[in-house]
Amino acid sequence: KMADTTSGDIENPNPKPPAETAGGGASSKDDPHKKWKVIGLSTFLIVAVVLAIVLGVTLGGSDSSSSNVSTNNEDEGTTTTVLPTDTPPKDDVSAPQVYKAQYLASNGPILAKLRMINPSVANGYSSCIDLKEDMRNALWHYANTVIVRDRDSSYHNDRYEKCDPNNPSQPVWYGILEDNVAFSMDESTAESASAPAPEAGGSSDAKVKEDSFETNNQVDGVDEGDIVKSDGDYVYAAYGDLLYVWNATDGTKGISITKMPYEEQNETECPDNYPMKEPFLEDESISFSFEEVEVKPHFSSEEVEEKPDSTEPVQTISPSSGTESVQTTSSSSGRQRNRRNRHHRKASSIYWNPCHKPKPRILSLLLEGSRLTTVVSEDNYRGFGYQGGNEEESQPIIDDYSKLTIRVYDISDVPTDGSPLTLLGEKEIKGNYDSARSVGNTGFVITTSYINTHLFAGDLDRYRPQYCGLNSTEYEKLAHETALKNTEPFLERMVEEMQLQLDGACDSIFQVSAMQSGDNDEDASNGDMLSQFVQVLSFDMSSNFVDKNISTNVAGAFSSGWLSSVYASQEFVATLNVGHNYNSTSDNWDSATFILGFNISGTTPKPFAYAEIRGSPLNQYSTDLYDGHLRVVTTEWQWSAVESRTTNKIFVLKVPEANGGQEMVTVGETDHLGKPNESVMAVRFIGPRAYIVTFERTDPFYIYNLTDPAEPKKLGELEIPGFSSYLHPVEIEGVPFMLGVGEHVNATTGRRVGVKISLFDISDPASPTENATFVDEGAYSSAGNDFKAFRYLPVSKKLILPKSEYTWSEKGNFDGFVVYNVGLGKVTPSYEIEHANSYDMYHGCWYNAYMPARSFVFQSKLTTILSHSVISTDLENGDKLWNMSLDEGLENTACASYFIGF
Numbered sequence: 001k002m003a004d005t006t007s008g009d010i011e012n013p014n015p016k017p018p019a020e021t022a023g024g025g026a027s028s029k030d031d032p033h034k035k036w037k038v039i040g041l042s043t044f045l046i047v048a049v050v051l052a053i054v055l056g057v058t059l060g061g062s063d064s065s066s067s068n069v070s071t072n073n074e075d076e077g078t079t080t081t082v083l084p085t086d087t088p089p090k091d092d093v094s095a096p097q098v099y100k101a102q103y104l105a106s107n108g109p110i111l112a113k114l115r116m117i118n119p120s121v122a123n124g125y126s127s128c129i130d131l132k133e134d135m136r137n138a139l140w141h142y143a144n145t146v147i148v149r150d151r152d153s154s155y156h157n158d159r160y161e162k163c164d165p166n167n168p169s170q171p172v173w174y175g176i177l178e179d180n181v182a183f184s185m186d187e188s189t190a191e192s193a194s195a196p197a198p199e200a201g202g203s204s205d206a207k208v209k210e211d212s213f214e215t216n217n218q219v220d221g222v223d224e225g226d227i228v229k230s231d232g233d234y235v236y237a238a239y240g241d242l243l244y245v246w247n248a249t250d251g252t253k254g255i256s257i258t259k260m261p262y263e264e265q266n267e268t269e270c271p272d273n274y275p276m277k278e279p280f281l282e283d284e285s286i287s288f289s290f291e292e293v294e295v296k297p298h299f300s301s302e303e304v305e306e307k308p309d310s311t312e313p314v315q316t317i318s319p320s321s322g323t324e325s326v327q328t329t330s331s332s333s334g335r336q337r338n339r340r341n342r343h344h345r346k347a348s349s350i351y352w353n354p355c356h357k358p359k360p361r362i363l364s365l366l367l368e369g370s371r372l373t374t375v376v377s378e379d380n381y382r383g384f385g386y387q388g389g390n391e392e393e394s395q396p397i398i399d400d401y402s403k404l405t406i407r408v409y410d411i412s413d414v415p416t417d418g419s420p421l422t423l424l425g426e427k428e429i430k431g432n433y434d435s436a437r438s439v440g441n442t443g444f445v446i447t448t449s450y451i452n453t454h455l456f457a458g459d460l461d462r463y464r465p466q467y468c469g470l471n472s473t474e475y476e477k478l479a480h481e482t483a484l485k486n487t488e489p490f491l492e493r494m495v496e497e498m499q500l501q502l503d504g505a506c507d508s509i510f511q512v513s514a515m516q517s518g519d520n521d522e523d524a525s526n527g528d529m530l531s532q533f534v535q536v537l538s539f540d541m542s543s544n545f546v547d548k549n550i551s552t553n554v555a556g557a558f559s560s561g562w563l564s565s566v567y568a569s570q571e572f573v574a575t576l577n578v579g580h581n582y583n584s585t586s587d588n589w590d591s592a593t594f595i596l597g598f599n600i601s602g603t604t605p606k607p608f609a610y611a612e613i614r615g616s617p618l619n620q621y622s623t624d625l626y627d628g629h630l631r632v633v634t635t636e637w638q639w640s641a642v643e644s645r646t647t648n649k650i651f652v653l654k655v656p657e658a659n660g661g662q663e664m665v666t667v668g669e670t671d672h673l674g675k676p677n678e679s680v681m682a683v684r685f686i687g688p689r690a691y692i693v694t695f696e697r698t699d700p701f702y703i704y705n706l707t708d709p710a711e712p713k714k715l716g717e718l719e720i721p722g723f724s725s726y727l728h729p730v731e732i733e734g735v736p737f738m739l740g741v742g743e744h745v746n747a748t749t750g751r752r753v754g755v756k757i758s759l760f761d762i763s764d765p766a767s768p769t770e771n772a773t774f775v776d777e778g779a780y781s782s783a784g785n786d787f788k789a790f791r792y793l794p795v796s797k798k799l800i801l802p803k804s805e806y807t808w809s810e811k812g813n814f815d816g817f818v819v820y821n822v823g824l825g826k827v828t829p830s831y832e833i834e835h836a837n838s839y840d841m842y843h844g845c846w847y848n849a850y851m852p853a854r855s856f857v858f859q860s861k862l863t864t865i866l867s868h869s870v871i872s873t874d875l876e877n878g879d880k881l882w883n884m885s886l887d888e889g890l891e892n893t894a895c896a897s898y899f900i901g902f
Contacts, residue, residue: 083153104514105521108144109480114529116521117513117579117594121557122610122662125506126504134512136491138529138558142457143483145527150479151472152461160475163468168285210795210875212857213248214786218621221570225364225375225436225445226788228854228865234374234414235856237865238362239886240849245414245421248858249886251870254416258409260360260376359848360405366438368413371541373443375436377402397490398497399452404429406445406550408541426547427552430499431535435620437568441542444573444600446566448559449498449533456490457527459483484589498533506839510557510607515594518582518614524589525560525580532559534575536598536605555605557596564593564616567623571601572608572655574623574630578616591616591636597655597664611664613651621787625683628655629709630664633692635679644676648656648694668710674700682736684727689715689765691738695723699742703765715765719872720746722756725784730792732824735763737771739822740793741783741801746774755779757799757820757827774820774827780804789853797822797877798830802853802866812838817855817864819878831878835866836898844868845895847887867898 002304018461106112114137115121126132150156213230217223228237230248237244244257366373379402405428409421431447438444460479467475500506516524525531535556543551561579568574574597581592593616597609615634622633629652635646652668673680674694682693690704690712701718724740731737737759742754754777761771781801783789791800799820806813816834821826836844846868857861861881862873872881 038098054766074398077362077740084555103521104141104523106141106144106523107150109476110140110144110147110483112140112144114138115511115513115516116517116822117610117612118517119610119661119663121511121513122597123511124509124607125511128506131506131509131512132491132495135494135530135558136487138512139453139456139487139491140483141523141529141532142453142462142527143479143487145523145618146457147476147479147483148462151476153462156462156475157472160462161469161471165465165468173448205848209860210857211859212791212793216790218567219569221439222568222630223366223368223438225366225438226854227362227365227852228856229365229367229372230856230858231367231411232858234363234411235830235863235865236364236367236411237851237854237870237886238374240361240847241407242849242886242890243362243421244886245411246870246884247416248856248863249861250882251863251872252882255418256415256421257418258420260362260374260407262359262378263358273736274504315545360573361849362367363433364436366436366443366541368438368441368443368541370410370680371424371441372411373438373541374407374409375433375445376405377433378405395452395455396497397452397455397494398430399450400430401432401450404431404445404447406443406539408545408550419577420623423546423548425543425550427539429537429552431533434563435566437573438541439570439600440566442600443539443541444568444605445537445539446573446575447535447537448563449535451494451498451530451533453528456483456486459486461793474724508553508604508606510556510596510610512558515559515561515579516581516589517579517592519584520582524582529560530558532562533557534559534563534577534596536573536575536600538603538605540602553604555598557607561594565620565623567620567625568600571599571623572625573598573600576617576623576632581612581614586638586640588638588640590614590638593617593626593632593634593842595630595632595653595664597630608662609656609664610662611666613649613653613666615647615649617682618683621685622680622683624704625655626685626687626706628710629667629706630655631685631690631706633673633680633683633690637679644672646674646677646679648673648680648692650690650692650704650706650712652706652712654709666709668706668712670704670712670714673702681723682725682727682740684729686729691727691762693724693727693740693742697743697745697747699723699745701740701760701768703762703768705765708849716768718760718768718770720758720773721745722753722758724756724758725764725788726787728790728792730794730822732797732822735824736763738762739799741781741790743784753777755781755784755801755803757801759822759827772822772825772827774829776818776829778807780806786852791855791857792822793857793875796860798875799827799865800855800862802855803832813841815841815867817853817866819862819875833862833864833871833873833878833880835864835869835871841898844898845892846898847890847892848894848896848901849886851886 033898102118104114104116106114107180129658183519190309210233213232215224215226215229228235230236233247235248235251241260241262243260245258245259272810290688294454356518360378361375362374363377364375366375372880380400405426408424410424413423429445429447433447434446434448436445438445459482461832462475466482467478470478499779500509512529512688514523514525514529533556535554537552537554539550557575557577557659559577559579561577562576564576564578566573566575574716575593577594579591579592579594582588583590591614595609595611597611598605599608611630611901613632613634615636617632617634624631632651632653633648634651635648637646639645649672650670651666653664654667655664656662673692675696678694678696678700680692681695681699684691688705688707690702690706692702692704694702699720699722701720701724703715703717705713722742722744724742728739728741728742729736730739740756740758740760742756742758744753745751746753756776756879757774758770759770759772781789781803783801789802792798794802799822801818801820804813804815805811813834813836813837814834816832818832819830821830849868851865851867854865857875860875862875864871864873868886869883870886873879874881
């Protein structure tokens with residue numbers, strides 16, 4: 001490694017008060033002893049250089065590349081930066097990013113050393129002392145940013161220099177170094193719910209017996225967390241704070257309901273200045289409400305005026321009644337209940353409740369063997385301006401929007417009498433949920449924590465009363481002292497709240513750095529390098545949890561950018577973080593993606609590799625690992641450009657071997673994909689080929705050959721109206737196709753027309769064709785952006801898609817599914833499955849939850865799950881076998897609107 005040439009005070013500086021400037025006091029220009037000071041300083045520097053050469057002394061940190069020299073200028077109260085020389089490119093691969101500016105310029109009274117991101121950050125830390133030192137320097141850099149901003153502001157100088165410290169009408173200072181509030185997890189047992197009556201389900205007339213219940217995963221061998229899972233025997237569905245389990249082939253055989261623990265909000269903990277129930281809107285026609293409403297017992301259908309229906313009776317499961325309820329209904333099993341209850345609801349009102357505590361929500365499920373893992377979120381909701389329950393309670397530094405808990409349940413023996421599953425282990429974890437994966441018995445949860453560094457820097461704001469009446473020089477001196485005084489208490493509390501274990505090696509944490517690059521050492525992130533912490537957490541789902549405690553292993557990285565997407569293979573996880581790259585040609589900061597690669601082959605995830613590419617990816621399907629190379633498709637937006645506002649590219653990165661270094665070097669990239677101003681709408685990598693859709697007014701469909709990573713080549717393209725937002729590989733009669741789902745768009749006006757399904761023939765990659773297409777005008781499908789809602793059946797050649805249609809016509813609204821027949825030269829709708837219509841949406845009284853669209857096939861029986869209901873249908877002819885309302889028997893005392901839990 002190349003050594004730093006910084007002064008010995010870099011690691012443990014002894015900051016000095018700033019020198020007087022023109023704002024107050026004499027400057028160095030008037031100092032009669034300046035000449036002797038200069039002579040003395042020059043002599044000292046010459047001696048230091050000679051000693052360094054003779055003794056071979058290297059000073060500073062241990063970064064793997066040349067660093068800049070950062071020093072305090074006592075005369076000017078600023079920091080100067082000397083840039084290192086360029087690094088020559090390697091001979092065997094294309095030249096990587098040249099990291100010219102190694103450290104940020106941190107102008108201000110505090111000597112702060114903060115690296116710009118480079119491959120060495122993947123080394124992690126050999127000592128937690130080094131991690132803590134980098135965190136300390138990041139805080140000092142943020143302090144410098146705030147101090148210099150307010151010191152040089154003419155507005156602040158004019159206003160606060162003239163204020164009277166004796167005037168009591170000054171801004172209120174909310175201190176930050178108050179008592180810490182420790183996190184604690186409330187332990188409670190799951191509650192049970194009433195069980196449905198066991199009734200026999202119907203039989204399927206399908207000629208071809210077929211099963212399809214796996215999650216629509218991106219990578220083979222990597223199971224992605226989803227809201228609904230199935231092992232072929234049971235279906236496990238997360239419905240708000242409830243976990244439902246029912247028999248996969250016949251839901252009438254019983255059900256298990258597990259309710260997540262929940263502690264009601266104590267209204268006495270709310271601040272006195274917040275009225276608890278002040279209505280700001282009250283209208284009897286509104287069904288959205290947080291207030292309790294009266295739900296009367298069921299009574300005969302003769303008491304309610306029913307809407308005519310023409311469908312045949314189907315079996316409806318009511319989890320509360322204990323008996324079968326055969327009703328003449330379209331398809332939403334809770335419709336009769338909704339029609340009855342609407343006459344007995346109180347006038348719905350929406351109240352502003354700053355202490356409202358929503359119920360927990362199950363965000364994701366992981367299924368492996370006899371274990372089911374839930375990732376549960378409890379929102380940390382606060383009203384505007386809420387500072388805590390009382391003056392002694394301080395705001396948290398880790399300001400997560402939710403509290404996450406992972407819980408593992410035993411599913412070896414599923415009850416069918418409405419009782420809950422057996423809880424084996426649980427643990428509260430940090431962060432806001434992003435995604436989850438499992439590889440074998442190992443589960444992975446990726447989260448992002450938001451760090452409220454303003455609680456540190458806010459005490460430096462010029463409007464604080466302690467700075468009243470001070471000129472800019474006096475303000476800088478006091479703010480400097482305040483920042484140093486507050487650093488250690490804030491740092492210790494932040495470490496405690498993050499639950500970082502800093503008592504050993506911290507090799508699982510990427511080195512702290514600014515997520516920006518280029519030949520510019522100016523800060524592009526407003527000084528806040530610790531604003532987010534991206535965490536990759538692993539745990540063994542098959543473990544025997546002692547005292548129900550789940551042991552976890554954590555790796556992560558601080559990020560001054562934002563987490564765009566996460567890609568995972570069986571041994572590799574990449575977090576794609578979007579930051580900034582300085583474009584010296586245009587003198588602009590452009591978007592860049594910084595890829596942090598984690599090795600997940602061992603017990604604990606470890607920092608492994610790093611890369612930087614231009615632009616930002618669309619979603620997780622924009623990234624793929626194949627044959628030792630990571631391929632990524634990005635779009636870079638340049639709004640001031642004349643010829644094209646976008647640049648779309650494929651980047652091919654070489655992933656290093658186990659001990660081959662930390663940089664994923666760019667070995668190949670394409671020119672711009674698509675026409676001017678088009679952006680990437682869909683990506684699918686299949687082996688050595690990439691299939692890409694771009695769009696502005698038309699849909700260019702491209703096929704690229706990546707067999708030679710250094711020379712990606714376009715094989716063919718096709719231009720058609722509209723665009724696909726999801727691509728799925730299929731095979732029909734031995735011919736390879738790509739099935740696309742997206743939207744049809746008017747090529748002239750650019751306005752959307754409806755859902756478009758395209759069958760692309762890719763057998764001749766040089767000349768792809770659209771073999772078949774179908775447009776459902778006026779419709780929308782969530783499968784275009786929620787890819788787990790997509791299901792294709794390779795045996796029966798059927799496509800199952802969710803469909804929503806909203807219209808003012810007599811046809812009315814529709815929320816449900818469509819089953820399509822897919823064949824050579826044709827895509828035709830077979831039948832629709834209605835889960836709700838206009839009447840249900842506007843007159844229903846729903847539980848505060850919403851199921852996203854999912855579909856499964858068990859022994860040629862199609863199960864569709866959407867909104868608040870489950871429907872079983874004969875796959876071949878569309879006849880309904882049974883349906884179930886997820887709301888029945890929940891003793892719902894609060895009517896929510898149809899989409900409230902969405």
